[in-house]
Amino acid sequence: MPPKRRRLLIVGAIVLLAALGWGLAIVLKPAIQRTIVITTGADNGIYRGFADRYAPILKREGITLDIRSSSGSVENYQRLKDPDSQYEVGFIQSGTTSPKETDYLQTIAAVSFEPIWVFYRGDTVNRLAQLRGKRISIGVPGSGLLHVSTVLLGYSGIDGQNTTLAEMDAVKAYQALEDGQLDAAFFIGRPDAPMQQTLLNSNLKLMSFAQADALVQKFPSLSKVIFPRASTSIVNDLPQTDVTLLAATALLVSKDTLHPALAYLLLDAAKTVHGGEDYFTPRGAFPNLGTDEFPISDESTRYFKSGRPFLQRYLPFWLASFVERRLLILLPFMALLLGLLQALPRMAEARIKHRLVVWYREIKALEDEIWRSRRPSAAQIAQWRIEIEDIDAHASQIRIPQRYFHDLYSLKQAIGVVRSRITQAARKVAE
Secondary structure (H helix, E strand, O other): OOHHHHHHHHHHHHHHHHHHHHHHHHHHOOOOOOEEEEEOOOOOOHHHHHHHHHHHHHHOOOOEEEEEOOOOHHHHHHHHHOOOOOOOEEEEEOOOOOOOHHHOEEEEEEEEEEEEEEEEOOOOOOOHHHHOOOEEEOOOOOOHHHHHHHHHHHHOOOOOOOOEEEOOOHHHHHHHHHOOOOOEEEEEOOOOOHHHHHHHOOOOEEOOOOOHHHHHHHOOOOEEEEEOOOOOEOOOOEOOOOEEEEEEEEEEEEEOOOOHHHHHHHHHHHHHHHOOOOOOOOOOOOOEOOOOOOOEOHHHHHHHHHOOOHHHHHOOHHHHHHHHHHHHHHHHHHHHHHHHHHHHHHHHHHHHHHHHHHHHHHHHHHHHHHHHOOOOOHHHHHHHHHHHHHHHHHHHOOOOOHHHHHHHHHHHHHHHHHHHHHHHHHHHHHO
């Protein structure tokens, strides 16, 4: 092999290896982020409890859940709708926000009822209007409870002008009730939460919403639920009657830029954490898509219809993400490359055939000229011999793959036929 050609091959091989290395580095780059930043609520609140249960489930798939506390639902909404914030997912209580299309948020799933409890002291209360003029705790700024309690009290004609409304967290409100500094307080949370257990086992009274149906009609984001008799203690028969409560719905919400693969993992975690039965819902009632406060994500719609995508069902998360993010993107290019690989042999064959056809045309033109010349001169014959030998010389220099040798020798046979015709024409002239 000539030195120049050898150098060209070496340079080409180096360039090809560099290109392959660059492509491999891109392909092997992590398919998606490995951390989800979630905004929850108070450190000892219901939303923090949900996130703490999600974290180990996601960890098994190699995803870290970065849990950030907040004052509650309203602050979570403010964080998520900020396009420049690092928060990607959070819990928002139904009925506490006024979503806009420009928020670019989506519901992953409704995950749980959030019962609203009103504990009080003194005579029996079953209508909020009976609390007018009293001292009431309504939640802390930034919380969904503050918003909901203010709206509910407003329906009953209660506001800061005619009633003392205090903004306290759950612990302070309970203590103030026990100390007689408050007459009533709003709380929110599951019955098995520590604060609810403390309240339910105390001497405080629990309000049953006699007007629940009417309130739900005016505030559709709430639901009417029943806390069954003896749910706190069967031995002590607490409570001694069924209690009608109002409940908001906890929504798992994300920015619409959340990667689809992460949305599916969150849905799996939500199904594991919230899929069991509780005081208010049968097994499998949550998570669900029974909400219209934010647009439903496309991944959630597909998930509740047919489960996780095929690849994520049967492959580890990292491998499924690799295939979906990289190989599927490369499929059009692979198809183009396959088509090119199939076309190259045909192109090479056409090029070789063309090289042979050029000389076939020269031979045919020379043969036609011989047939047209009835009485050729000695000079014509001499010119024909020069031309056929020139064609033969060029044909002998053609370099083609071995499998095309039969075409080359067919060309040489044609050259031999025309050479014989020239010899015959020369004999006629000599005679």
